[in-house]
Amino acid sequence: MGKKAPRTAPAPSPPPARKFPLWILPVVFLAGLGFVLFAIGLSSAEYEVDESPPPMVTIPGGTFWMGRVDGPADERPVHEVTVSAFEMDATEVTVGQFAMFVKATGYVTISERVPDARKYPDADPAYLKPGSAVFVPMEADLGGPAVWWRYVIGANWRHPEGPESSVKGKKNYPAVQIAWDDADAYAKWAGKRLPTEAEWEWAARGGLDRKPYCWGDDKNGEDGKWCANAYQGKFPAEDSGADGFIGLAPVKSFPPNGYGLYDMSGNAWEWCSDWYDPGYYAVSPKDNPKGPAEGAIGVEGERQPQRVRRGGSFLCDDKYCRRYVPSARDKNPPDSSANHTGFRCVKDVK
């Protein structure tokens, strides 16, 4: 006998044909499209756009003593300077306001671009990727190099402390990780310009004459309250936040100075239009000085000429960086950025 043929399952009868309503196809398509657009919307909602530019206040013209008698060498000699009236942003440019600039122009900031290897011949190729300087708290010798700064790939104005950080919900915080070139581009788009160093210091003093602070003589203000967002605790290991803020604060968190300007002391460094030269005060003209024609080379080992920045930041500590005072000068190359540096703009009075 031959092998018994294996049993085979009976063929299933075909299911009854369904009538598929054709009208469902466009509905499914539109639902899918909606989902895709929603997903795109979610990914771009990493920041909020503020269509209102910073309010501006009029700074009167006048003559003042620029610099500080007992300050570092680059703040001397104290010299008389006359500044014409101008208008100034009352606050640092915020995340939301900078986002409006990016939305309108498609501008890509320096820290979002691949670094030019020719500018950094000694750099590890692994770090020649878009990124920026980020402060990292640590125990460190204040007399040594500033090892608390790290180049973090993926850090930029949308991710100030690195790719895992965000500015979501922070549209009223100062925009940081802004290079001078970025600030200058924003200013031109806004029909404004960056302040000269002299304008900045005149404005920061708020009508007070030769006072150590933007608000007068006493560090914490006459009523004992903190008047600026700086650093308390043990720098650079632990910020106690005694002034109410560890890290950046929303703009207008502290009282304005005599001209109605907020955060001219602390919070975020602010770029000025001037090139930096530590000896400029000895040769500065009296009327509306605009800084040297070019930046000094080799200052503190920096190969590039540098632009002035002013005002100090949330990282200013009395024992290390007491530069949240109106006379204090600082500088950085124009293509550099960090998570404590932003800007505000000015424009001429019509």
Ligand SMILES: [Ca+2]
């Ligand atoms: Ca603080």
